[in-house]
Amino acid sequence: RPEHHQHQPHPSAFTHRPVPPIGAAPAHLSRPGDAGAPTLEHVPDPATYRPAPGSIPETPGVYRFRDPSGRVVYVGKAKNLRARLSSYFQDIAGLHPRTQLMVTTAASVEWTVVSTEVEALALEYSWIKEYDPRFNVRYRDDKSYPWLAITLDEEYPRVQVMRGAKRKGVRYFGPYAHAWAIRETVDLLLRVFPVRTCSSGVFRRARQVGRPCLLGYIDRCSAPCVGRVSAAEHRVIAEDFAAFMSGSTTTFVRRLERQMREAAAAQEFERAARLRDNVTALQRATERNAVVLGDATDADVVGVAEDPLEAALQVFHVRGGRIRGQRGFVVERIDDAGIGELIEALLVALYGEEEAVPVDGQRVAAVPREVLVPALPVDPDQARALQEWLSARRGAQVDLRVPQRGEKRDLLETVTRNAGQSLVLHKTRRGADLSARAQALQELADALGMEQAPLRIECYDVSHLQGTEVVASMVVFEDGLARKSEYRRFAIKTVEGQDDVASIHEVITRRFRRYQEETAIDPTQRPDAPRRFAYPPQLLVVDGGPPQVAAAAAALGELGVPDVTLVGLAKRLEEVWRPDEEHPVVLPRSSQGLYLLQRVRDEAHRFAITYHRQRRSTRMTTSALDGVPGLGPVRRAALLERFGSLRALRRASVEQVAQVDGIGPATAAAVVAALATRPGAPAVNTATGEILGDAETVGTHPVIDGRPAIDEEP
Numbered sequence: 001r002p003e004h005h006q007h008q009p010h011p012s013a014f015t016h017r018p019v020p021p022i023g024a025a026p027a028h029l030s031r032p033g034d035a036g037a038p039t040l041e042h043v044p045d046p047a048t049y050r051p052a053p054g055s056i057p058e059t060p061g062v063y064r065f066r067d068p069s070g071r072v073v074y075v076g077k078a079k080n081l082r083a084r085l086s087s088y089f090q091d092i093a094g095l096h097p098r099t100q101l102m103v104t105t106a107a108s109v110e111w112t113v114v115s116t117e118v119e120a121l122a123l124e125y126s127w128i129k130e131y132d133p134r135f136n137v138r139y140r141d142d143k144s145y146p147w148l149a150i151t152l153d154e155e156y157p158r159v160q161v162m163r164g165a166k167r168k169g170v171r172y173f174g175p176y177a178h179a180w181a182i183r184e185t186v187d188l189l190l191r192v193f194p195v196r197t198c199s200s201g202v203f204r205r206a207r208q209v210g211r212p213c214l215l216g217y218i219d220r221c222s223a224p225c226v227g228r229v230s231a232a233e234h235r236v237i238a239e240d241f242a243a244f245m246s247g248s249t250t251t252f253v254r255r256l257e258r259q260m261r262e263a264a265a266a267q268e269f270e271r272a273a274r275l276r277d278n279v280t281a282l283q284r285a286t287e288r289n290a291v292v293l294g295d296a297t298d299a300d301v302v303g304v305a306e307d308p309l310e311a312a313l314q315v316f317h318v319r320g321g322r323i324r325g326q327r328g329f330v331v332e333r334i335d336d337a338g339i340g341e342l343i344e345a346l347l348v349a350l351y352g353e354e355e356a357v358p359v360d361g362q363r364v365a366a367v368p369r370e371v372l373v374p375a376l377p378v379d380p381d382q383a384r385a386l387q388e389w390l391s392a393r394r395g396a397q398v399d400l401r402v403p404q405r406g407e408k409r410d411l412l413e414t415v416t417r418n419a420g421q422s423l424v425l426h427k428t429r430r431g432a433d434l435s436a437r438a439q440a441l442q443e444l445a446d447a448l449g450m451e452q453a454p455l456r457i458e459c460y461d462v463s464h465l466q467g468t469e470v471v472a473s474m475v476v477f478e479d480g481l482a483r484k485s486e487y488r489r490f491a492i493k494t495v496e497g498q499d500d501v502a503s504i505h506e507v508i509t510r511r512f513r514r515y516q517e518e519t520a521i522d523p524t525q526r527p528d529a530p531r532r533f534a535y536p537p538q539l540l541v542v543d544g545g546p547p548q549v550a551a552a553a554a555a556l557g558e559l560g561v562p563d564v565t566l567v568g569l570a571k572r573l574e575e576v577w578r579p580d581e582e583h584p585v586v587l588p589r590s591s592q593g594l595y596l597l598q599r600v601r602d603e604a605h606r607f608a609i610t611y612h613r614q615r616r617s618t619r620m621t622t623s624a625l626d627g628v629p630g631l632g633p634v635r636r637a638a639l640l641e642r643f644g645s646l647r648a649l650r651r652a653s654v655e656q657v658a659q660v661d662g663i664g665p666a667t668a669a670a671v672v673a674a675l676a677t678r679p680g681a682p683a684v685n686t687a688t689g690e691i692l693g694d695a696e697t698v699g700t701h702p703v704i705d706g707r708p709a710i711d712e713e714p
Contacts, residue, residue, distance in 0.1 A: 046088065046089055046092065046103040046104065046106070047089065049106070049107055049108050049109060050089045051085065051109065056081050056082040056085050056086070056111070057081055057082065057113055058080050058081065058082045058083070059080070059081060059113050059114075060077075060078065060079050060080075060081070060113070060114055060115070060116060060117050060119070060120045061077070061078060061081045061111050061112055061113045061114055061120060062075065062076070062077045062078075062111065062112050062114065062120050062123045062124050062127060063075070063076055063077075063078065063081065063084070063085060063109060063110065063111040063112075064109070064110050064111070064127065064131075064133075065102065065103070065105075065106035065108070065109050065135075066106060066107060066108045066109070066110070067105055067106055067107055068107040069519070069535075071131075072127075072131035072133050073102060073105055073106055073133050073134050073135050074102050074106070074133050074134075074135040074136060075124055075127045075128050075131060075133050075136055076124065077117075077120040077121060077123070077124040078120070079117055079120075079379065079381060079382065081111055081113070085109065085111070088103050088109075089103075092104070098135065101135075102135040105135075116385070117381060117382065117384075117385035118385045118388050118389050118392070120385075121348060121385055121386065121389050122389065124348075125348045125349075125352050129352070132485065137331050137332070137337075137342070137345050146161050146162070146163050146182060147161070147162050147163070147166075147172045147173065147182075148161065148162075148172070148173040148182045148185065148186070148245065149161070149162040149170050149171065149172050149173075150170065150171040150173075150195075150238055150241060150242050150245075151167075151169075151170050152169060152170065152171050152235075152238065152239070152242070153167070153168070153169025153170060155231055156196055156203070156224050156225075156231060156234055156235075157195065157196065157234070157235060157238035158195070158196045158197060158198070159186055159195050159196070159197050159238070159241065160197060161182050161183065171242050172366075173242075173245045188281045189241060189244065189281065190215070190220040190221070191219075191220070191277065191278050191281045192244075192252070192256070192278045192281060193237050193238075193240055193241040193244065194215075194219060194220055194221050194222040194237065195221070195222070195234070195237050195238045195241050196221055196222070196224060196225075196234065196238075197215065197221065198213055198215070198221070198225075203225050206223075206225040206226060207225045207226070208644040208645075210226055211226065212225055212226050212228075213225075216228070222234055222237055240252070253279060256275050256278050256279045257275075257279055259275050260272050260275035260276055260279065263275060297318055297320070297321045297370070298318065298319050298320070298368040298369045298370065299318045299368050299369065299370035299371065299372055299408070300315055300316070300317055300318070300350075300368050300370075300371050300372070301315070301316045301318060301372045301408075301411055301412055301415045302314070302315050302343055302346065302347075302371070302372065302373045302374070302415065303315075303316075303374065303412060303413075303414075303415030303416035303417070303418060303419040304339050304342060304343065304374055304375075304416065304419055305416065305419040305420035305422070305423045306339065306342075306423070307423070309332065310330060310331065310332055310423065310426070310427070311330070311331050311339075311342055311423070312328065312329070312330050312331075312419045312420070312422040312423035312426060313328070313329045313330075313331070313342070313343075313346050313419060314326065314327070314328050314329075314415050314416075314418045314419040314422060315327045315328075315329075315346075315350065315415075316411070316414075316415050316418075317368075318368075318411075319368070326418075327350075328418075328419075328422050329346060330422070330423070330426045331345075331346075338375070338378060339374060339375040340375045340376050340377040340378055340383070341377060341378075343373050343374070343375065343376075343377075344377050344382070344386050347371065347373075347386065347390065348386075348389075351366070351367050351390065351393050367390055367393045367394035367398060368394075368398070369394075369396075369397075369398065369399060370398070370399045370400075370401070371390065371398060371399070371400045371401075372401065372402070372403050372408055372411075372412055373400065373401075373402060374402060374412060374416060375402060376400070376401075376402060383400070386400060387399075387400040436592055437479065437480030437481070437596075438453075438480075439592045439593075440480055440591075440592035440593045440595065440596040441453035441454060441455070441479075441480055441593075441596070442593075443587070443591055443592055443593030444539065444593040444596065444597070447576070447585055447587060447593060448539070448565055448567065448576075448578070448585065450538065450539070450565055452538065454537070454538040454539035454565065455478060455479060455538060456476065456477070456478050456535065456536075456537045456538055456539075457476070457477040457478075457537055457538070457539045457540075457541060457596075457600055458474055458475070458476050458477075458511075458537040458539075458540050458541070459474070459475050459477075459540075459541040459542070459543065459600040459601055459603070459604040460472060460473065460474055460504060460507055460508065460511075460540075460541070460542050460543065460552075460604060461473050461542075461543040461601070461604035461605050461607075461608040462492075462500045462503045462504060462507075462543070462608065463605075463608035463609050463611070463612040464498060464612060465612070465616060466498060467496075467497040467498035467499075468616070469612055469615045469616045470491075470492040470495060470498075470503055471489060471490060471491055471492060471608060471611045471612045471615060472489070472490040472492060472503055472504070472506075472507040472608060473487070473488075473489050473490070473604050473605075473607040473608035473611060474487065474488040474489070474490070474507070474511060474604070475487050475600065475603045475604045475607055476537075477596075477599075477600050477603075480596060482603060486535075487607060488511070489607065489608070489611045490506075490507050490510065491615070492506060492507070493506070494506050500544065500547075500548060501547045501548060501550075501551045502551070504542055504544070504548045504551045504552055504555075505551040505552070505554060505555045506555075508540075508542075508551075508552045508555035508556065509555040509558070509559065512536075512555070512556065512559050512561050513559060515536055515561075516559065516561075536561075536564060537564060538564070538565060539564075539565045539567070540552065540556075540564050540565065540566045540567070541567055541568070541569055541597060541600055541601065541604075542566075542567075542568045542569075543568070543569060543571075543601050543604060543605060544568050544569075544570065545568055545570040545575070545577050546568070546577050548568050549566060549567065549568035549577050549578065549579050550579065550580075552566055552568075552579075553566055553579040553580075566578070566579055567585075567597075569597050569598070569601045570584070573586075574587075574589075574594060574598065576594075576597065625639070625646075625671070625674070625675075627674070628667075628670050628671055628674045629667075629670050630664075630666065630667040630670060631667060631670070631671060634662070635660075635662050635663060635667070638660050638661060638662055638663070639657070639660055639663070639671070642660045646675070649671070649675065650675045650676075652672070653672070654668045654669050654672050655668075657671055657672060
């Protein structure tokens with residue numbers, strides 16, 4: 001069991017690092033060279049929270065630095081905790097600039113002792129995921145890559161394009177650079193492997209009506225929805241599809257060629273022609289992936305290009321000797337760590353959430369047999385621990401090495417060149433983007449008379465439908481970029497009806513009351529408690545004109561919150577209103593500052609509408625079967641599965657309803673009686689208001705007071 005130790009500094013340490021006042025730049029936003037960032041002449045002394053000599057163990061472990069508010073700002077691991085932590089408390093002038101900023105931002109350090117370096121690697125990864133520390137390396141995908149996914153966790157597996165977080169039980173292939181590349185590959189393979197590609201709704205509808213979709217008629221789907229193949233037969237087709245994508249291409253091509261020759265010998269020429277076309281389709285799909293290594297090679301190849309501030313990493317996924325996918329990452333250099341340490345962090349981030357999936361009764365690991373890198377961690381023990389961790393993730397031995405010669409070395413050089421091109425492109429884009437954001441923040445500071453550029457901007461918006469389901473949103477932009485982890489949403493509690501002004505007053509009051517409560521708590525009392533409202537903005541924006549601005553100003557005044565610049569952005573002429581001013585601030589239409597305010601306001605509007613629609617749809621959706629005694633969700637689903645629609649169920653007798661599994665005579669009688677007294681409401685397209693027909697054809701529909709509800713913009 002890991003042994004946990006927290007070093008609490010002397011109380012006087014906190015007198016050197018007070019919580020910054022509202023309106024000041026928070027320490028976690030400052031960078032070297034920024035206004036308000038610490039300099040070597042005016043930095044808090046890390047010695048105020050340095051652990052006592054001899055108190056740090058000389059064992060493997062993981063450590064965390066926290067700021068005065070208790071938020072974790074850095075997580076690291078070490079083979080020898082005493083040696084590693086002591087390096088942070090040497091002469092501050094000798095540290096890397098970003099390390100200087102980290103140790104002067106922090107106010108305490110704590111550590112957890114583990115048994116091995118492998119345990120330290122796993123614990124460090126889990127803590128970085130949990131705390132998202134500002135000073136840790138953050139790997140950002142240069143794109144949102146699509147994957148070809150086979151949902152083997154479903155009864156009838158489906159082939160589709162997926163993005164985002166991976167789902168357990170789903171087999172993934174890729175990633176691909178473009179979604180159209182996946183669809184072209186799938187179109188070719190469906191001739192040979194007619195697996196299902198339709199959505200769950202289309203699949204259920206086809207089962208109810210007894211007719212397959214178009215793909216079923218043109219032999220691009222085996223149509224399990226209408227029973228052409230059983231669930232077991234369809235799963236075999238899906239697993240063959242997955243096996244082909246995994247690299248077993250030669251096996252299927254030879255099988256089809258053998259069947260083609262047998263059909264030709266039996267003078268079944270039409271079947272032979274179809275098999276010939278299938279062979280051609282498989283060969284075309286195979287040719288889309290270049291052969292780079294031997295057929296039995298499963299490897300990930302990592303290339304790195306770096307400069308003193310940033311590093312770009314490219315990963316080529318080679319399966320069955322062919323390049324099956326590519327991913328790119330760009331990271332900021334937070335210290336003077338070498339390429340080996342960067343690659344270690346990348347591999348932990350890349351494989352930390354990869355899970356093995358069952359295929360053909362075996363578990364196929366997402367971690368390949370080989371991982372080829374340009375450099376290993378300098379410490380041999382660290383490299384060995386990383387290899388052991390990868391092997392544990394795979395469930396078999398993983399070869400982590402640097403190729404020295406041959407085809408694998410040539411491929412590594414190609415991947416490294418790709419990383420160099422990625423870094424050049426990223427710096428070009430980032431340079432233009434940073435200039436625009438810096439210009440926007442400075443324009444806002446100048447127009448609003450602020451002493452410093454607003455590094456943190458919060459915007460609030462209210463959404464409702466004629467005074468019902470009133471909600472509000474809070475979005476946060478830091479350094480001109482959306483910080484979605486800081487977004488918050490509010491359900492209005494004290495305001496009845498349509499009153500945006502009072503709603504804004506309530507939201508601002510609740511937000512800053514929470515800020516005052518959290519900053520009043522000694523961080524040593526609750527070091528692990530989440531601080532959701534502990535960082536005040538320099539600029540507060542409300543969606544609206546003078547009334548909304550006045551309400552927000554009143555809320556701030558009642559709580560005694562100073563030093564927050566408050567403005568409102570009115571939609572009609574995009575005017576910027578300030579409290580107690582007769583005329584608005586008008587920014588030029590071409591102003592980067594106005595563009596940033598519009599982005600912040602539109603994001604708050606989007607976030608508020610999303611929450612409002614979610615609450616409204618939950619409240620409004622009803623069914624004619626709701627409230628029937630003894631009829632829960634499972635039995636309702638069984639009835640609709642058996643009869644297909646409420647219209648058919650309404651025509652059924654008590655005896656027919658009682659034949660459904662789980663429905664007894666008493667419940668059947670209650671269902672028939674309920675449907676007889678509740679007439680069906682017409683179904684309405686909630687996006688357009690178009691009347692589609694009787695809602696009984698779909699089973700449920702949004703209804704208010706017996707009438708269909710038509711979706712409107714809040």
